[in-house]
Amino acid sequence: MFADYSMSELGAIFAMQGFAGLILFSVFVLMALGLAIIFGQMGVINMAHGEFMILGAYVTYLVSNFFAAYLPGLFSAYFFLAMILAFIASGALGLFIEWSMIRHLYKRPLDTLLATWGLSLILQQIYRSVFGAREVGVSIPDWMMGSMPVTDLIEIPINGIFVMVLAVGISLAVYVMMFRSGWGKQVRAINQNRVMAGAVGINTEWTDRLTFGIGCGVAGVAGSAFTMIGSTGPTAGQLYIVDTFLVVVFGGAASLLGTIASAFSISQAQSIMEFFLSGSMAKVLTLLIIVGILMIRPQGLFAMKLRK
Amino acid sequence: MKANALFTRSEMIGFAILACVIFLLLPAVLDTFRLNLFGKYLTYSFVAIGLALCWGAGGILSLGQGVFFGLGGYCMAMFLKLEASTPENTAIQSTPGIPDFMDWNQLTALPWWWEPFHSLGFAMFAVVAVPVVFAFIIGVAMFRRRVGGVYFAIITQAFAAILTILIIGQQGFTGGVNGITDLRTLLGWDIRTDEAKETLYYVNGILLFAVLFAAQFVRRSKLGRLLIAMRDQEDRVRFSGYDVASFKIFIFCLGAAFAGIGGAMFTLQVGFMSPTLVGIVPSIEMVIFCAVGGRMSILGAVYGALLVNWAKTTFSESFPELWLLGLGGLFIAVVMAFPNGLAGIWSEKVEPRLLKLIKKSPAQAASPAQQSTPAE
Numbered sequence: 001m002f003a004d005y006s007m008s009e010l011g012a013i014f015a016m017q018g019f020a021g022l023i024l025f026s027v028f029v030l031m032a033l034g035l036a037i038i039f040g041q042m043g044v045i046n047m048a049h050g051e052f053m054i055l056g057a058y059v060t061y062l063v064s065n066f067f068a069a070y071l072p073g074l075f076s077a078y079f080f081l082a083m084i085l086a087f088i089a090s091g092a093l094g095l096f097i098e099w100s101m102i103r104h105l106y107k108r109p110l111d112t113l114l115a116t117w118g119l120s121l122i123l124q125q126i127y128r129s130v131f132g133a134r135e136v137g138v139s140i141p142d143w144m145m146g147s148m149p150v151t152d153l154i155e156i157p158i159n160g161i162f163v164m165v166l167a168v169g170i171s172l173a174v175y176v177m178m179f180r181s182g183w184g185k186q187v188r189a190i191n192q193n194r195v196m197a198g199a200v201g202i203n204t205e206w207t208d209r210l211t212f213g214i215g216c217g218v219a220g221v222a223g224s225a226f227t228m229i230g231s232t233g234p235t236a237g238q239l240y241i242v243d244t245f246l247v248v249v250f251g252g253a254a255s256l257l258g259t260i261a262s263a264f265s266i267s268q269a270q271s272i273m274e275f276f277l278s279g280s281m282a283k284v285l286t287l288l289i290i291v292g293i294l295m296i297r298p299q300g301l302f303a304m305k306l307r308k
Numbered sequence: 309m310k311a312n313a314l315f316t317r318s319e320m321i322g323f324a325i326l327a328c329v330i331f332l333l334l335p336a337v338l339d340t341f342r343l344n345l346f347g348k349y350l351t352y353s354f355v356a357i358g359l360a361l362c363w364g365a366g367g368i369l370s371l372g373q374g375v376f377f378g379l380g381g382y383c384m385a386m387f388l389k390l391e392a393s394t395p396e397n398t399a400i401q402s403t404p405g406i407p408d409f410m411d412w413n414q415l416t417a418l419p420w421w422w423e424p425f426h427s428l429g430f431a432m433f434a435v436v437a438v439p440v441v442f443a444f445i446i447g448v449a450m451f452r453r454r455v456g457g458v459y460f461a462i463i464t465q466a467f468a469a470i471l472t473i474l475i476i477g478q479q480g481f482t483g484g485v486n487g488i489t490d491l492r493t494l495l496g497w498d499i500r501t502d503e504a505k506e507t508l509y510y511v512n513g514i515l516l517f518a519v520l521f522a523a524q525f526v527r528r529s530k531l532g533r534l535l536i537a538m539r540d541q542e543d544r545v546r547f548s549g550y551d552v553a554s555f556k557i558f559i560f561c562l563g564a565a566f567a568g569i570g571g572a573m574f575t576l577q578v579g580f581m582s583p584t585l586v587g588i589v590p591s592i593e594m595v596i597f598c599a600v601g602g603r604m605s606i607l608g609a610v611y612g613a614l615l616v617n618w619a620k621t622t623f624s625e626s627f628p629e630l631w632l633l634g635l636g637g638l639f640i641a642v643v644m645a646f647p648n649g650l651a652g653i654w655s656e657k658v659e660p661r662l663l664k665l666i667k668k669s670p671a672q673a674a675s676p677a678q679q680s681t682p683a684e
Contacts (some may be wrong), residue, residue, distance in 0.1 A: 045458050104644060109458050110369045111643045114599060117592055118639025125632035242469045242588060245462045280477025287470045291463055295449040298459060 050237025
């Protein structure tokens, strides 16, 4: 199959394919970070995670429309405000959901799964009623359009680079919050030993609520970033949810580094296989390999040692 | 009544009421179209019964029951499709004698793994065997490694995703996103006529009761008690010398077999099978049938499947926007407010009052029971 291509063309194909894999990697990282906080640190299965992302995407859509209508001069910078608003909107919804639903179900993880699935259905219907069933696209500012020519054959889309930069930035932010802030220390303490953490004076209830809220907020930012590379529909969140969970579980639920490593290996495997096989077979093979590895190593790639 | 008999007294009454509802009440009040619809709902209750055993009793939540339902349904659909694709019926195709979707996808010969499905005996065997073999492989791989709880749920969900993508992607072999459609006869007997639909409804009902009896047998046996023990204190059961994984594998396979039978009956009654019944969304909806009925109760599972599907049809006919809100609310309500579902409401609220009534006037006991159960 390679006989028809010259060496430089082959190199270009691999570079482009590798870059496509890197964009997919950024997407996976963005999706998985919020979940890694919620599922990894709290053990809560949030099946509505995709819908929190979509909320962020819709907020971005609204902000871009607002800027286009009232502040066209600042349009090229609207995205940064949109990201902050997306974080606040999704985070606030997350806090509310934790308070009204999740906190009653901490001891019943399987029930949380069902309840949050119900929540995801409700949110989908609300999005459909408010924004319509059709997908909406965000008008991207000019500086993000087009692509950067690296050589004659290789071109790199700028919005792809932007999403990658965002993924790195948000990963760093989550890292700092998790390992350098007081909140992160409390979250990790609760994850390791809830009773003892409570005994030394950590407000475990409030920390749980904040953790859930921040996880949802990160999801909102991820959704906001997605509008740069694709359109948003009411059911888009559901497409991501299984992939996202597999990324987190594969990496080892409690490990942030594991999540990133697994997002990298899964996205590269999938995009490389997509070149050789059809898209659906690549997806099937990737999923099967992940499930197969999880059967051999159920705790994931990077497991934290804990006394249970 | 002896403690180790198959039924307690109230369970016996429950079975009798369900039999009356399925074999007498529904056929009497519904026309053939609606009866066929209820027959379809009942095929989901096969899955729900399996889930009541796996999840309610055993604590194993599978979000991939649609896989087994689909595999059973596809096995039956393959047989029916081959029977419908005789060289005479498909004479206009470029390759007569193979199913129409294969011809559209430029296949010129039947794939080898379709060949055995010319035989009804093999197809009926495969309806149970294929889901069970799949469940066995998944079960051995997962339970021997002591994977359970939410991890098991997520991985079974991944299997539902894998199978859907595979079926849709391999259009030439599986019929793709349309599924296997245009099924006509079973050994020359037209399954699309009204009489056939009514007959199939009764066959379905009888099979359902066979499955219910099997499930009841498991629940009342030592295995049933071990399952509950494993759900509550898995380590203690293991330390008592039981091989926990084997029991889990068995019950998971049993649930898969039930789901496969349900899938086959679905294909026969509805006349097609498609990947929309296999994926993540239908699989998790099957869990809600079981949860609404009461996750511990096998009779509740049947009512749950009937009720949720009936509500789905009614609502999506008249208020399509409300249905998803209603279903979402149902998920949340059943988990937060009624963790024991209809069966819980029955045994906590209705039954004690009935017993009081019986004590006062024994003659009136049977009629309110019959009315209140399906109306819940």
